Amino acid sequence: MNQDEIAQFLRQTLADRHFSGSEQSSFADWAAHKLTNDEARGVARHAAFEIAREAIADPNSTAVVMWLEAVLRILVPIHAERNAQAPPSPEQERACFSPGDQCLIQIIHRFDSCRRTADVCVFTITDDRISRSILDAHRRGVKIRIISDDDKWHDLGSDVMQFREAGIAVKLDNIHSKRDPHRNGHMHHKFAIFDGERLINGSYNWTRGAANANFENLIDTADPDLLAAFNEEFKRLWNRF
Numbered sequence: 001m002n003q004d005e006i007a008q009f010l011r012q013t014l015a016d017r018h019f020s021g022s023e024q025s026s027f028a029d030w031a032a033h034k035l036t037n038d039e040a041r042g043v044a045r046h047a048a049f050e051i052a053r054e055a056i057a058d059p060n061s062t063a064v065v066m067w068l069e070a071v072l073r074i075l076v077p078i079h080a081e082r083n084a085q086a087p088p089s090p091e092q093e094r095a096c097f098s099p100g101d102q103c104l105i106q107i108i109h110r111f112d113s114c115r116r117t118a119d120v121c122v123f124t125i126t127d128d129r130i131s132r133s134i135l136d137a138h139r140r141g142v143k144i145r146i147i148s149d150d151d152k153w154h155d156l157g158s159d160v161m162q163f164r165e166a167g168i169a170v171k172l173d174n175i176h177s178k179r180d181p182h183r184n185g186h187m188h189h190k191f192a193i194f195d196g197e198r199l200i201n202g203s204y205n206w207t208r209g210a211a212n213a214n215f216e217n218l219i220d221t222a223d224p225d226l227l228a229a230f231n232e233e234f235k236r237l238w239n240r241f
Helices: 003-014 021-034 038-055 061-075 078-082 102-113 128-139 160-165 208-212 224-240
Strands: 094-098 117-122 143-148 169-172 190-194 198-201 216-221
Touching: 003 021, 003 038, 003 061, 021 038, 021 061, 038 061, 038 102, 038 128, 094 102, 094 208, 102 128, 102 190, 102 198, 102 208, 102 216, 117 128, 117 224, 128 143, 128 160, 143 160, 143 224, 160 169, 190 224, 198 224
Parallel strands: 117 143, 143 169
Antiparallel strands: 094 216, 117 190, 190 198, 198 216
């Protein structure tokens, strides 16, 4: 079940601006069978908010809000909200691959789950689905720092300037500087550290092409040695650029 399929199903429930009891029952049954883990429900939640944003300019915007509330009652039941303060269960190490949505879903899940900090060191960010999850985390009060490549920030679709304009701390590598005119490399990392507790790293570029076409990989780990090493690399680059 990919994000486009989820969005298509959600749009059908909003088409007449009335989320009837029978539609809610059908949606709950569909979600129970198709959205079988927290990551999939997180993607559905993002899709619901995006659909609501698109529709909010409609004169019947009150109905849109009521639809969104009903959708979230199904995706995040009351009993889950009551248990939200319980200590999280240990998460397993995970390897994800593309083409497909595995890597995308895992990245979004990490931004949805982080509470305090997210240090991002990624060559380029053009996938709006990831960008929305970054901005949502920023609005929740998560302290986000982003390092990216200075050759890529002005590419078509790049969201780096959008992050800076939203108030997120952003640094570019500036490798092509007067201090080092003969160096032609790139800041080519693709890793992020969440709350100092989880690391995602791999070949996966944060682009739609990586999800839709490329053969890529991404690892999600809490290994303390790897976390320490990547934390040091982030600090080194943040201080350098």
